[in-house]
Every structure is written in C-alpha cells, then in structure tokens.
Amino acid sequence: MTTKKNKPPNKEPLLRIVGHRLSDLQVLYYPLVRVLGRLWCFSMHHFVRSDRRGPLFDYIKREQPCIIAYWHQDSMPLLFELIRYTRGYPCSAMLSRGRIGDFSANLLAPWHFRFARGSNSGGGKQALLQLTQDARDDGRALFCTVDGSHGPARHARWGAIHLARDTGLPIVLARAWGTNLTVFEKTWMKLGFPRPWGRAVFLSEGPIRVPSNATDDQMEAIRSDLESRLNRMADASVAYFETGSEAATPYGSEVVGMHEAEARRVEAASAPPIGAVACETFPPARSA
Numbered sequence: 001m002t003t004k005k006n007k008p009p010n011k012e013p014l015l016r017i018v019g020h021r022l023s024d025l026q027v028l029y030y031p032l033v034r035v036l037g038r039l040w041c042f043s044m045h046h047f048v049r050s051d052r053r054g055p056l057f058d059y060i061k062r063e064q065p066c067i068i069a070y071w072h073q074d075s076m077p078l079l080f081e082l083i084r085y086t087r088g089y090p091c092s093a094m095l096s097r098g099r100i101g102d103f104s105a106n107l108l109a110p111w112h113f114r115f116a117r118g119s120n121s122g123g124g125k126q127a128l129l130q131l132t133q134d135a136r137d138d139g140r141a142l143f144c145t146v147d148g149s150h151g152p153a154r155h156a157r158w159g160a161i162h163l164a165r166d167t168g169l170p171i172v173l174a175r176a177w178g179t180n181l182t183v184f185e186k187t188w189m190k191l192g193f194p195r196p197w198g199r200a201v202f203l204s205e206g207p208i209r210v211p212s213n214a215t216d217d218q219m220e221a222i223r224s225d226l227e228s229r230l231n232r233m234a235d236a237s238v239a240y241f242e243t244g245s246e247a248a249t250p251y252g253s254e255v256v257g258m259h260e261a262e263a264r265r266v267e268a269a270s271a272p273p274i275g276a277v278a279c280e281t282f283p284p285a286r287s288a
Helices: 013-022 026-047 056-061 070-084 100-108 124-138 159-167 216-242 246-252 257-271
Strands: 049-053 067-070 090-095 115-116 141-145 172-178 181-183 192-194 201-209 280-282
Touching: 026 100, 049 159, 056 192, 056 201, 067 070, 067 159, 067 216, 070 141, 070 172, 070 192, 070 201, 090 100, 090 124, 100 115, 115 124, 115 246, 124 141, 124 216, 159 172, 159 181, 159 216, 172 192, 172 216, 201 216, 216 246, 216 280
Parallel strands: 049 201, 067 141, 067 172, 090 115, 090 141, 115 280
Antiparallel strands: 172 201, 181 192
16 A cells, blocks of 8 residues: 655745845835935936826815825826825825835835825725824825725725725826836736836826715715726726827816926925925834
8 A cells, every 4th residue: 555755845936035035135225216216206207298187186286185096007107297296285195014015115205105004915904094094184185096905907996985985085086108108017907117208198087975974885886986987097098199189088188387386386385395204104114
C-alpha cells in the first residue's frame, strides 16, 4: 500500500519577495517622490491643453463643498488636475492602509489634503466616519472612488451615497480622459496615468442629492442612476477625442478663467502656498 507524500508548501515567487523587500524601502524615497510629483504637476498644468466642463469647477470657484465621485480609472488624471485648486478649498479623501496608500499620501503631501485610511478590506467604516466628520466640522469637499478599492471596475458601490446621505453634501460626478494618458491595462481598473503633453478633457455632472431619510429602494435607484451617468460620461470623454468635442456638449460649454479665479481666491483667503501645509492622515501614513 502506497501513501501519498506530503507536498512541500508552495514557496512565494522570488520576484514577489524582491518586490516586497523593495517596497519596504520606499519610505526612503518619499522626499524624492514629492519633488517629482510637484514637477510632474507643474509640467502638466502648463503643457497639457485642457477642456473643463460641468458644475464641478463652479463649486470650486464658489468654495462650496461637495462629494466628487469618479471611477478608480480616473484617480490619477483627475487628482493631478484638481490639486492645483485645493489651496483654500480644503479636501479629504479615503486611501487604503497598505503600501499603495502610503505612497499616494506622500505623493500628495505638498497639497492641502487630509486622508482617512481604510478600504473594504479593513477600516472602511471608520474611514467613512472620519470623512463624514471632516465634511460636517470643517466644511471639506470629499473625493470618492465610486467603484471601491477592489472593483469590479465601473460598478458603483455605496460609499459616496452613504456620505451624501449622512453629510447632506451633493454628489458631483467627474471624469478625466485625454491623449496624454498611459493606461495600465493589467490593472483591474485600467488605471490611467497622465503625461505632461497632449490634450485632456474634464467632464462633470450633477448635483445628485440623497435625502437623509432615504429608503433602501431610493438608495438603490440613486446608485443605479449614478453608475449609468458616470458610464455615459466615460463614453462621452472617449468619443470627445474620436469624433470631436461635440460629444461633450451635454456637459455644457468650456469653463474659462479658472486660473485667474483661483489666484484671486487664494490671495483673498490668504491661503498657504503649495508645500506649506503637510498632508494629514487618519491614521498617519509612514513618512521619511
């Protein structure tokens, strides 16, 4: 009678082990990441031709807080565009507690952001409570990736809707796309990374309001509508570069004068210059 031999446990691939070791050292290059991030943003703000449409930029001009809802795919191009306006327009966002969250928090450290650390895999409820408190106590705008931290991509989850119900803030849908994007096809969200040349379009739509006493059926109807509208906006942004700018007509005309309005607002509010405000996180990110 033969007996089965116990199979040795699967060993972790060498490349993954090396990757973990290198990521443990990333705290050493955070200062360099911040410098490169500022240079990258400066280049994009000066060399990318941008078309901005929709109510989001009016909210920013008037310093009215809202919940900025977008797909995970748009995180980098949208944040790189909007961080130029966060001086005097305080914002909060949710980041995961892992290495990617640490990297993102330190990348955005030169700008006036506050982060709540958590995700579906841990700390998500506490992070949502922190964002709700930021909106209620400090009047902060909230950034929210609608398809969660693990997807599926372009399928709306409940985070933004719960925030809107609990804070009373309107939801403004946002989309960023352009010829200046490198799309990482192997990531679940098909993440886009912006380059400092080419053209970009930033679309927004809303507001969407969620009653404080909304029923489950009403919440589901809002979630489904939000998902459909974000996907239509995504399709329109792609068509903008394939068939012409007429694809963005439903989202209004181009918003002009953002730079001048921002300069006047920052000066009037005596807002601190870029780099003067440290990134606040809950719990704190690792930093050098």
